[in-house]
Every structure is written in structure tokens, then in C-alpha cells.
Amino acid sequence: MNNVPDAYLGVWQRTLLRTADGIEDRVTRVFWLQTPALHADVRLPDPAPTSITQRISQAGFAGLTEVQGDRCQWHRLVDFHPDSGTDVGLMTFITPDEVQETAPDGSYVEIWQRLPESIGSTQAIWLAAAGDAPRQGCLLLAGDCFMFVADRPTPARKGLSLAAQINGLSADQVELMMSCEFSFGRIAGAKVPWEITLSTVPGRAGRCLLLDPPETSLEQWPVESLATLGGYPPPTGWQRAPLPLLNLPVEEVTP
Incomplete structure (x- = not known):
């Protein structure tokens, strides 16, 4: 597998999720850390969940990343929600520190900002x-x-x-x-x-x-x-x- 392009490296914070039916999420705390081969992604509600029912809404996954052109695939090898499959997004870099991820089927759009630190x-x-x-x-x-x-x-x-x-x-x-x-x-x-x-x-x-x-x-x-x-x-x-x-x-x- 080829190394992930340098443009992807760092920590990206999701600032917006918009689904095809118009639902928007600007509250969930989502961070994606990308290295040349491995990624890790964590997603938690705000405020932090405490009960088991609330904790079920958490998400996180880690594994290998594959980039081909504008297509990025995150292969989940560790997953908070077992057997949830793989993630595929079409990536458009708006600036070097802002990227838009679009589902191949158009079901969602996410905006990510890279953390300067x-x-x-x-x-x-x-x-x-x-x-x-x-x-x-x-x-x-x-x-x-x-x-x-x-x-x-x-x-x-x-x-x-x-x-x-x-x-x-x-x-x-x-x-x-x-x-x-x-x-x-x-x-x-x-x-x-x-x-x-x-x-x-x-x-x-x-x-x-x-x-x-x-x-x-x-x-x-x-x-x-x-x-x-x-x-x-x-x-x-x-x-x-x-x-x-x-x-x-x-x-x-x-x-």
C-alpha cells in the first residue's frame, strides 16, 4: 500500500456534518489523526456521556488508510462498534488546512479543519x-x-x-x-x-x-x-x- 499523501497528515477536527436529508451536526466532538499509514478517529457527544445508554452513541475506529486520487478509504481494524465496515470518502481540499469529505453516494458532507498544533x-x-x-x-x-x-x-x-x-x-x-x-x-x-x-x-x-x-x-x-x-x-x-x-x-x- 502506498503511503498517504502529506496533505492528509496531522489531526483534523470535524466542524460540520450535513446529511442529504438536511440534518446538521456541529456539536459532536470528532478528531481524526492521520499518519503515513495508520489513522485513528474518535467521536464523542458533548457533554461527555456517562450512562451506558449514552456511551453507546460514542464511536471510534483505527486502522490503515488507503488513498487513490480523491478517494480515501479508512480500513477499520479496531472499532468501538464491531463490524461496522469501512469508510470511504471523496476528498476535496478547499485549503491546505480544510478538506471536504463527500460520501460517494451523496448521503453526507463533512468539513474538516486541521489543528495547527x-x-x-x-x-x-x-x-x-x-x-x-x-x-x-x-x-x-x-x-x-x-x-x-x-x-x-x-x-x-x-x-x-x-x-x-x-x-x-x-x-x-x-x-x-x-x-x-x-x-x-x-x-x-x-x-x-x-x-x-x-x-x-x-x-x-x-x-x-x-x-x-x-x-x-x-x-x-x-x-x-x-x-x-x-x-x-x-x-x-x-x-x-x-x-x-x-x-x-x-x-x-x-x-
């Missing part, structure tokens, strides 16, 4: 639970911003909505199913270093992602710095993993 170098690492546990996640940086993603501690079933999957579970079981973490924050430009300002996990906002982060690139972070990231780290700890590969169909070339 996100302009600069980007870094990304893919994470997997040590051992045979199936959990995965990632840590992405863009300028002064970061996004940490961790799949839920309890695996979700495909083809079944999150609301259906938590129906009938105990309170503890529901919490584990709901704890698919998407945490966004600032590295240095916040009240404390690496402060989480927005998270799908209650109680994470306002906390540090890591109390004593190494002053090196992500690729050089020691295992012990990665192992306990997040509100629900794996019992075996996180470890750095190779970037995932997409099993995309191979196009036949006619001689």
Missing part, C-alpha cells in the same frame, strides 16, 4: 497483547497531539450490534465490552504532559497517558513503557507489533 512530524506504532491474546491497538503522534487506541478486553462478535452484545450481561461484563479505548490528547501543550483530553473510557480525560514517557521516538520506547498503556491494559502487557496487512483483491492486468 498537529502540523509537524508524525509517528505511529501498532500494538498487540503479549502472548496469544488477540487484542490490538496503536499509538499515533502528529505534532503536539497523540491518539491511543486499545481494543476492548472482551472480544466482540462480528455481525451483531454493540447494544445487542451487552444485553443481558452483568455490570462488570458490560464495562469490559464498552471499554474499547480511544483517547486523544496533547503531548506538551496541555496542563500536564501527555494529558488525555477526550476519551471513550470514563475517567480517562484529564489523566496522563504515561507519567514518565521516554524522550525518544516511539520506535525506541522500551517494552515497559508500552506494557501498561491505557485504562485496561492486557494482563500480559502491550508490545510493539508489525503494521497489519490488508488482504485486498489483486487487480488483474491485461497485457
Whole structure:
């Protein structure tokens, strides 16, 4: 897969969603962090949801990004709402820091603004639970911003909505199913270093992602710095993993 064009890199905040039937959303807090291969996207109502019913309205996904011309596809490898498919948008750059995303079927238009503090170098690492546990996640940086993603501690079933999957579970079981973490924050430009300002996990906002982060690139972070990231780290700890590969169909070339 080719690298994502430089024009996409950074953190983009959605300022408008307009659907084909005229519904507009300017309130939901939506941030999309893009690196040359990986993306992470978090979407939370304002004010922050507290009850399980309210938290069902949250969204977030992370994975690989594919750009071909004006067509951008976000392949979801970690998803707050399991098995919700892929995202495809037709992208028009109004300015270098404003882009319009239009659904191929015309069902919606979104306007995105790039955060000035996100302009600069980007870094990304893919994470997997040590051992045979199936959990995965990632840590992405863009300028002064970061996004940490961790799949839920309890695996979700495909083809079944999150609301259906938590129906009938105990309170503890529901919490584990709901704890698919998407945490966004600032590295240095916040009240404390690496402060989480927005998270799908209650109680994470306002906390540090890591109390004593190494002053090196992500690729050089020691295992012990990665192992306990997040509100629900794996019992075996996180470890750095190779970037995932997409099993995309191979196009036949006619001689």
C-alpha cells in the first residue's frame, strides 16, 4: 500500500456534518489523526456521556488508510462498534488546512479543519497483547497531539450490534465490552504532559497517558513503557507489533 499523501497528515477536527436529508451536526466532538499509514478517529457527544445508554452513541475506529486520487478509504481494524465496515470518502481540499469529505453516494458532507498544533512530524506504532491474546491497538503522534487506541478486553462478535452484545450481561461484563479505548490528547501543550483530553473510557480525560514517557521516538520506547498503556491494559502487557496487512483483491492486468 502506498503511503498517504502529506496533505492528509496531522489531526483534523470535524466542524460540520450535513446529511442529504438536511440534518446538521456541529456539536459532536470528532478528531481524526492521520499518519503515513495508520489513522485513528474518535467521536464523542458533548457533554461527555456517562450512562451506558449514552456511551453507546460514542464511536471510534483505527486502522490503515488507503488513498487513490480523491478517494480515501479508512480500513477499520479496531472499532468501538464491531463490524461496522469501512469508510470511504471523496476528498476535496478547499485549503491546505480544510478538506471536504463527500460520501460517494451523496448521503453526507463533512468539513474538516486541521489543528495547527498537529502540523509537524508524525509517528505511529501498532500494538498487540503479549502472548496469544488477540487484542490490538496503536499509538499515533502528529505534532503536539497523540491518539491511543486499545481494543476492548472482551472480544466482540462480528455481525451483531454493540447494544445487542451487552444485553443481558452483568455490570462488570458490560464495562469490559464498552471499554474499547480511544483517547486523544496533547503531548506538551496541555496542563500536564501527555494529558488525555477526550476519551471513550470514563475517567480517562484529564489523566496522563504515561507519567514518565521516554524522550525518544516511539520506535525506541522500551517494552515497559508500552506494557501498561491505557485504562485496561492486557494482563500480559502491550508490545510493539508489525503494521497489519490488508488482504485486498489483486487487480488483474491485461497485457
